[in-house]
Structure formats: C-alpha cells, structure tokens
Amino acid sequence: MTIWQTTRFRIDLTTPRIMGIVNVTPDSFSDGGLHASAAAALAHCEQLCAEGAEILDIGGESTRPGALPASTDEELARVLPVVEGALRLGVPVSVDTSKPEVMRAALALGADIVNDVAALQAPGAVEAVADHPSCGICLMHMQGEPRTMQQAPAYDDVVAEVGAFLALRGDLLRQRGVGAERIVYDPGIGFGKTLEHNLALLRRQAELLARVRPLLVGWSRKSALGAITGRAVGERVTAGVAAALLAVERGARIVRVHDVAATRDALQVWRAVQG
Numbered sequence: 001m002t003i004w005q006t007t008r009f010r011i012d013l014t015t016p017r018i019m020g021i022v023n024v025t026p027d028s029f030s031d032g033g034l035h036a037s038a039a040a041a042l043a044h045c046e047q048l049c050a051e052g053a054e055i056l057d058i059g060g061e062s063t064r065p066g067a068l069p070a071s072t073d074e075e076l077a078r079v080l081p082v083v084e085g086a087l088r089l090g091v092p093v094s095v096d097t098s099k100p101e102v103m104r105a106a107l108a109l110g111a112d113i114v115n116d117v118a119a120l121q122a123p124g125a126v127e128a129v130a131d132h133p134s135c136g137i138c139l140m141h142m143q144g145e146p147r148t149m150q151q152a153p154a155y156d157d158v159v160a161e162v163g164a165f166l167a168l169r170g171d172l173l174r175q176r177g178v179g180a181e182r183i184v185y186d187p188g189i190g191f192g193k194t195l196e197h198n199l200a201l202l203r204r205q206a207e208l209l210a211r212v213r214p215l216l217v218g219w220s221r222k223s224a225l226g227a228i229t230g231r232a233v234g235e236r237v238t239a240g241v242a243a244a245l246l247a248v249e250r251g252a253r254i255v256r257v258h259d260v261a262a263t264r265d266a267l268q269v270w271r272a273v274q275g
C-alpha cells in the first residue's frame with residue numbers, strides 16, 4: 001500500500017488520484033484571468049470537487065513558458081484567501097508555489113501539501129517544509145526557469161537526468177528529517193522539455209519509477225498535446241485524458257488536471273478493467 005502523508009489526510013494511492021488545478025493568476029496560459037478573484041476561484045474549487053477532484057492544487061504564479069515571476073506580496077494576496085476557503089471543502093489542499101514565504105503562510109493556515117515546480121531550490125524552501133511536522137510535498141523537475149526554459153531544452157538522457165535530479169532532491173529532504181511518505185515526485189512535463197523529451201518521460205516512465213515513487217504527472221492542456229494534435233489550448237481535453245490515462249497505466253499515482261470530470265470517467269474505466 002502506498003500512502004501520501006499530508007497535513008490532515010493520509011491519501012491512499014492504491015488507486016490513482018485526481019488533483020484538480022485552480023489558477024488564481026491573471027495571466028495563466030490555459031484559463032487566464034478566469035478565476036482571478038478569490039470568490040470565483042473558490043467556486044471553481046467547489047465545482048472541481050463536485051466533478052471528482054480528490055486534491056485541489058491552488059497556484060498564484062503563472063509558470064507558463066515566458067511568464068515573469070509574481071511578487072511575493074501579490075502571490076500571497078492571490079493564494080491565501082483561496083487556500084483558506086478551500087480548506088473547508090473536505091479535500092486535501094495543495095499550494096503550487098516556489099516561494100518559501102508563500103509555503104509558510106499557506107501551511108500556517110493549515111494547507112495539506114506544498115507543490116513546487118522548482119523542487120524547493122529557492123533559499124529557505126526546504127526549511128519551510130521541513131519545519132512542518134507532516135505536510136505533503138511534490139518535488140517537480142524543471143530545466144531552467146519559466147521565462148527561458150523552452151528556448152533550447154537539452155539533455156543527454158532526459159529520463160536518466162530527471163530521475164537522478166528528483167532522487168537527489170528527495171534524499172536531501174529525507175536528510176532534513178522529512179519522512180519518505182510525505183514526498184511525491186513529478187517529471188515536470190513541459191518544463192524545459194521538447195516534445196520528444198516529454199514523450200520519452202511517458203514512454204519510459206517505468207525507468208523513472210525505478211528511481212522515484214510515487215509519481216505525480218501533469219499533461220493537462222499542455223503545448224505538447226497541441227503539438228501532437230494541432231489543437232488550441234481549449235480543445236485539448238481528449239488529448240489530456242489520453243495522456244493521463246497512459247501515465248496511470250504506466251504507474252503514475254496522481255494526475256494533475258484541469259478537466260476533472262472527463263479524467264474521472266477515464267480512470268473509472270481503468271479501475272473497472274483493473275478489477
């Protein structure tokens with residue numbers, strides 16, 4: 001049995017779980033501005049829960065390619081009211097941030113998970129989670145930084161390098177006293193990766209799992225799906241569901257998605273076949 005220990009919940013990962021994405025950013029690439037106010041973001045949280053989200057991931061800084069960083073004060077102002085409201089919905093609440101100040105403030109409110117696309121590399125970020133007794137942590141791989149990461153992504157062996165990086169970040173946390181049950185790992189689809197890099201990370205996901213587990217993956221609406229299908233960001237639901245299902249079939253335990261209802265249907269079929 002695989003458990004993800006978080007602040008309030010021990011999440012059973014024996015069955016794959018759906019993490020619903022809540023953007024509280026004015027410039028996010030897929031639904032920019034749609035949930036910019038706290039009330040609208042909270043309504044979106046409730047809708048995702050009704051559709052079957054088992055974790056809510058709330059983010060206040062866009063990390064789309066080319067995005068500029070938000071200030072700490074701005075990110076705090078966007079994220080904290082939504083985290084506070086989401087904590088009443090009865091599901092684990094994750095905060096998608098790379099800033100230690102935002103991590104600490106969200107954890108002080110009672111947030112369950114810190115999800116960091118920078119794998120806690122900002123000064124003070126490791127301490128922010130290690131000082132907490134039980135919060136869950138998602139460590140994601142990114143090459144470079146959002147502003148420039150898609151300019152010329154390059155690897156000798158993307159699967160080996162992503163696996164080695166994630167294993168190293170996990171080891172560092174464990175040395176700081178963070179229990180292994182608190183940590184999940186994410187290859188960071190689209191974060192400093194070409195289409196071929198992204199595809200290799202799914203095709204060879206078993207090799208990643210030999211290094212780090214459990215795995216969380218996010219293909220939802222990403223440009224890799226646009227490159228494959230030729231579809232605009234709003235028309236990538238089917239492609240995203242296909243990628244999520246393939247990731248789960250290859251051993252991923254959490255899928256981070258915008259389109260919760262469609263993903264839930266696919267995973268229900270997957271579970272029925274599993275028996």
Ligand code: 7PJ
Binds near residue numbers: 021064140218222
């Ligand atoms: C990811 C993320 C991802 C994790 C974003 C988007 C871009 N966190 N935050 N994994 N992507 N763990 O929502 O598509 O893939 S922001």
